[in-house]
Amino acid sequence: xxxxxxxxxxxxxxxxxxxxxxxxxxxxxxxxxxxxxxxxxxxxxxxxxxxxxxxxxxxxxxxxxxxxxxxxxxxxxxxxxxxxxxxxxxxxxxxxxxxxxxxxxxxxxxxxxxxxxxxxxxxxxxxxxxxxxxxxxxxxxxxxxxxxxxxxxxxxxxxxxxxxxxxxxxxxxxxxxxxxxxxxxxxxxxxxxxxxxxxxxxxxxxxxxxxxxxxxxxxxxxxxxxxxxxxxxxxxxxxxxxxxxxxxxxxxxxxxxxxxxxxxxxxxxxxxxxxxxxxxxxxxxxxxxx
Amino acid sequence: xxxxxxxxxxxxxxxxxxxxxxxxxxxxxxxxxxxxxxxxxxxxxxxxxxxxxxxxxxxxxxxxxxxxxxxxxxxxxxxxxxxxxxxxxxxxxxxxxxxxxxxxxxxxxxxxxxxxxxxxxxxxxxxxxxxxxxxxxxxxxxxxxxxxxxxxxxxxxxxxxx
Numbered sequence: 001x002x003x004x005x006x007x008x009x010x011x012x013x014x015x016x017x018x019x020x021x022x023x024x025x026x027x028x029x030x031x032x033x034x035x036x037x038x039x040x041x042x043x044x045x046x047x048x049x050x051x052x053x054x055x056x057x058x059x060x061x062x063x064x065x066x067x068x069x070x071x072x073x074x075x076x077x078x079x080x081x082x083x084x085x086x087x088x089x090x091x092x093x094x095x096x097x098x099x100x101x102x103x104x105x106x107x108x109x110x111x112x113x114x115x116x117x118x119x120x121x122x123x124x125x126x127x128x129x130x131x132x133x134x135x136x137x138x139x140x141x142x143x144x145x146x147x148x149x150x151x152x153x154x155x156x157x158x159x160x161x162x163x164x165x166x167x168x169x170x171x172x173x174x175x176x177x178x179x180x181x182x183x184x185x186x187x188x189x190x191x192x193x194x195x196x197x198x199x200x201x202x203x204x205x206x207x208x209x210x211x212x213x214x215x216x217x218x219x220x221x222x223x224x225x226x227x228x229x230x231x232x233x234x235x236x237x238x239x240x241x242x243x244x245x246x247x248x249x250x251x252x253x254x255x256x257x258x259x260x261x262x263x264x265x266x267x268x269x270x271x272x273x274x275x276x277x278x279x280x281x282x283x284x285x286x287x288x289x290x
Numbered sequence: 291x292x293x294x295x296x297x298x299x300x301x302x303x304x305x306x307x308x309x310x311x312x313x314x315x316x317x318x319x320x321x322x323x324x325x326x327x328x329x330x331x332x333x334x335x336x337x338x339x340x341x342x343x344x345x346x347x348x349x350x351x352x353x354x355x356x357x358x359x360x361x362x363x364x365x366x367x368x369x370x371x372x373x374x375x376x377x378x379x380x381x382x383x384x385x386x387x388x389x390x391x392x393x394x395x396x397x398x399x400x401x402x403x404x405x406x407x408x409x410x411x412x413x414x415x416x417x418x419x420x421x422x423x424x425x426x427x428x429x430x431x432x433x434x435x436x437x438x439x440x441x442x443x444x445x446x447x448x449x450x451x452x
Contacts, residue, residue, distance in 0.1 A: 001309040003291070003355040025353055029333055032351040035310045036331040045309070047356055073345075095422020096400070097348045098333055182421030183334055 020156035027101035068105025085172030114207040119191040122204035170194035171285035192278040208256035218249035250275030298367030316354035336423030365395035387436035389427035
């Protein structure tokens with residue numbers, strides 16, 4: 001096994017091109033478990049923790065561009081106000097030790113449907129920036145980037161460089177089901193982001209399908225209710241029947257399986273509850289902003 | 291491979307470290323620092339917690355090679371160099387926060403980190419900060435008592451009147 005230690009992004013991309021089988025490591029919270037348990041023995045490991053470009057974030061034309069190597073702790077501290085949905089989800093990741101090391105880039109690379117950082121990206125239509133030495137950078141919408149359980153659109157010679165995400169346009173929430181408030185892989189989760197300017201509610205189901213899943217039927221239904229009754233303008237309460245139907249459609253939008261963390265039936269049920277709750281939390285916050 | 295790392299303020303070198311080895315293994319098996327404990331090897335239990343460049347991490351999830359040229363502080367580096375115990379350690383002993391002792395090194399480092407960042411933590415803040423450290427003996431109450439006691443003793447004098 002060989003450890004490659006690039007100091008710049010272009011060096012890292014050259015190394016990845018020369019060694020397409022190399023496994024990148026940043027926070028190590030996924031790869032180290034595989035190494036410790038003898039599940040992987042890559043020929044090369046590329047240590048991305050020393051690449052400064054991956055640890056930067058900034059804002060251009062209103063959109064945040066966040067390096068793949070920015071830790072959850074930094075996301076919460078440095079971007080919590082602009083990206084509350086992602087920050088709430090980040091705070092449910094692991095423990096302080098894990099959040100100090102783990103990154104959204106890692107969540108994207110692993111592409112587990114249970115990655116807590118993914119659903120908020122889907123509910124904000126984030127874009128993933130990947131790059132290779134040969135073809136340069138390309139931008140992939142997150143919903144096209146994650147293609148299946150632990151599968152994604154990354155080519156062998158590419159690395160995940162950053163993600164682009166709009167600052168919150170309204171209230172955002174994230175809720176997660178698990179046995180504890182810490183160190184939990186989600187049984188299921190839900191992100192709900194309000195976008196008043198677009199007159200849209202975007203909801204993404206986590207850990208209850210092969211990928212994170214946008215609850216498009218629930219989104220279309222509630223957009224209709226809000227429009228029909230002029231609720232974006234009046235900021236009046238959503239009729240309880242509307243909240244209930246939103247929850248039912250979130251529940252129906254999941255495609256879960258039975259596994260060690262929970263049954264499919266439980267996940268469907270829990271997502272209905274989370275749908276009602278997160279819609280009400282965000283809507284009540286929106287009403288309070290008037 | 292050869293690993294060069296500053297540990298507890300002293301430059302150290304270890305030879306024969308395997309490229310895929312964790313920092314935890316390097317500390318315990320190559321650098322004669324067995325204070326950090328090896329239990330879950332997957333970041334669940336926190337018993338291997340150390341500082342890496344001032345950040346609290348699970349050393350089982352850091353590739354030893356990633357620590358090259360960096361600064362590590364282990365539980366062995368928490369007590370004052372002139373001898374005796376750190377206030378956090380003393381508080382754990384006095385409150386009964388130490389029982390079998392296996393989780394203690396990780397909890398000492400995690401509590402030390404919490405009180406560095408937040409000298410007067412509330413109970414929910416203590417619970418959140420220690421959520422990544424498992425203890426199977428104490429039921430955690432004595433550990434939380436220990437952190438409260440250490441906070442009280444370490445707090446600047448002007449604060450303790452408040």
